[in-house]
Amino acid sequence: MQKRPVEVDAGEMAEILDRYLDADGQVNYAVKIVGHPGIGKSSIVKQAAERKNRYFIDTRLAFKENIDLGGYPVPDHENRRMVYYRPRFIPPEEVPEGFDGIVWFLDEANRAHPTVIQTLFQVITEGRCGEHLLPEKTVIVIAGNLGEEDHTHITDFDDSALDGRLGIFHLKPAAEHWLDWARKSGIHPTVVRYISRFPERLWDAAAIHPNPRGWHQASQALRLSYGLGDEATLYTALSGHRRGSVEKVLASLVGELAASDFVTQILTPRQLTTHEILSGDEGAFVRFRAGEVPVEDLLWAVSGAVTRIREKKMAGDEGLLVPLGFLVKYVAASRSDARVSFFLMLLRECGVFSQIPDAVRSVCEGGEREEVLSLLTDVVFDGEKIPA
Secondary structure, eight states, rough: OOOOEEEHHHHHHHHHHHHHHHHHTOSSSSSEEOOOTTTSSHHHHHHHHHHHEEEEEEEGGOOOHHHHHHHHEEEEEETTTEEEETTSSSSSSOOOOTTOOEEEEOOOOGSSHHHHHHHHHHHHSSEEETTEOTTTTTEEEEEEEGGGTOOOOOOSSOOOHHHHTTTEEEEEEOHHHHHHHHHHHHHOOOHHHHHHHOOGGSSOOOOOOOOHHHHHHHIIIIIIIIIOOOOHHHHHHHHHTTTTHHHHHHHHHHHHHHHHHHHHHSSSOOSOOHHHHTTHHHHHHHHHHHSSHHHHHHHHOOOOOHHHHHHHHHOOHHHHHHHHHHHHHHHHHHHHHHHHHEEEHHHHHHHOGHHHHHHHHOOOOHHHHHHHHHHHTTTSSSGGGOOO
């Protein structure tokens, strides 16, 4: 039986890697990161190596066979034996000068041949690859995809002994962490603004696209391929005859739905966003109460907000109550048929019924709190009241 991965976000994974690297390979386990394609597994490991001044080696196991890891056999005629030359893609005999250790990143483990996976057991338990000893202060990080869940190939290999020597983490991207990286890394400002307003669009676990890698690629396409380095030039291009070409390239990178909405937001922005709901933007709520928000825009924003609340709930986010309270205000203030649909969607997707009173109290006072809870009472099953 395989060990169940522990879910982490990018910030938690970075902290775990930092502490793992601090042990300089002396712990008796290795770290394995699993997750959907394109969510930044290799990037987060490389960044940890850079922070800790470790020499980083990236080896893709999908392209290796067992004999590759052991080294090329060469006859030693003098001693009448075979010797194996050390492969260049495994750690060198000594830590390179100027570095404090080595991070050997073994990616695409899910695509590796079973004999290669057997060699991983030796690498982790003995600090040896074939006949070649790994230098001290070498740490091993393994990564792979999920198989059926993300439509990737998985090697049919189940070894509880190997799992018992791994700390296995399921990396799930969080928009706030990606946005922090994106602003520092020069991601196109329009992409940053779009994900800021619609954080649920960063990635789609069910459809695989969009994902963080796709948005990075989209940014590069806009900047480098089309020379559209700012929001003004991008708007001009999309308003003219170049729209078709640009939009199709974006669709190929982040998926048709995300690309279409991205372009729509540039040309005809929605009147309400997920970010405005969850941040409690007062101006947006006033527009909503005044009937200035189209139903389609409301549905789009509320659906995104429910997705974000679900992610926060699953992650055990201590800051859940305030954004949940702001979302509940919108649900309660919606027309009766939409209120029922939104409230049931919130309960079904997020399981937050018991937290709603505290959430409302965190953002509403006095009469407003009573009004919000009374509007929701009508849609609760079996007439159960929501306590104020």
